[in-house]
Amino acid sequence: MDREKLFALLGLLPQATADTVYMTLASTVFASILGFPLGIFLYCTSPTGLNPRILPYNALSRVVNLFRSLPFIILMILLIPLSRFIIGTSIGPTAVIIPLSIAAAPFVARIVEAALTEVDGGILVAAKAMGSTTMQIILKVLIPEALPALVSGMALTIINLIGYSAMAGAIGGGGLGDLAIRYGYYRFRTDVTIAAVIIILILVEIVQLTGTAVSRSLLSKR
Numbered sequence: 001m002d003r004e005k006l007f008a009l010l011g012l013l014p015q016a017t018a019d020t021v022y023m024t025l026a027s028t029v030f031a032s033i034l035g036f037p038l039g040i041f042l043y044c045t046s047p048t049g050l051n052p053r054i055l056p057y058n059a060l061s062r063v064v065n066l067f068r069s070l071p072f073i074i075l076m077i078l079l080i081p082l083s084r085f086i087i088g089t090s091i092g093p094t095a096v097i098i099p100l101s102i103a104a105a106p107f108v109a110r111i112v113e114a115a116l117t118e119v120d121g122g123i124l125v126a127a128k129a130m131g132s133t134t135m136q137i138i139l140k141v142l143i144p145e146a147l148p149a150l151v152s153g154m155a156l157t158i159i160n161l162i163g164y165s166a167m168a169g170a171i172g173g174g175g176l177g178d179l180a181i182r183y184g185y186y187r188f189r190t191d192v193t194i195a196a197v198i199i200i201l202i203l204v205e206i207v208q209l210t211g212t213a214v215s216r217s218l219l220s221k222r
Helices: 001-008 014-047 054-069 070-076 081-085 093-117 123-127 133-173 175-185 190-220
Strands: none
Touching: 001 133, 014 054, 014 093, 014 133, 014 175, 014 190, 054 081, 054 093, 070 081, 070 133, 081 093, 093 133, 123 133, 133 175, 133 190
16 A cells, blocks of 8 residues: 555656746746846946946845845745735745746846856957947847856756745645655655655756756857
């Protein structure tokens, strides 16, 4: 009977894995939508950016640092009313996408800012000398040149989100974290917890290898 229970619990792994992938991919998209413009604005208004604006830069930089410093589990609890307002519930994979996206957006912003900062200044000088506008420099020079670093950074973002999604399982977020806690930890089934952890590690490794391969491919085509 114990073996039958184990097989029944392990049968939940495919759905839990699908929920984790769903949460991670959806929150990556929304975090990118929020974080990319923030990162570009931070770069442009920084002291070494295209249009330095110290006051807006310092204000936004502090807000980004504030959200980055908040532990995800606390941020998720704080955002429960927002999840209820938008989704209608605060539990389940879809509801978790909101705090995941907000938690990852500052991280994406810093990645974008750092990647754009690494672009060779000589290329920017040449683009300005040719009469390019700020938007043209961003879209046709900065982003293409920073693409390998951006890809590597997004891979790190996805890996972080996989970890965040596992933590979300502690308060009913669903996915592999929920499976490991509810069916593994609470029921003293270490084997179920280990199985969930192994799948999380596999997902992380797939993302890391893919990000590295794509980044290297982009670098080789320069």
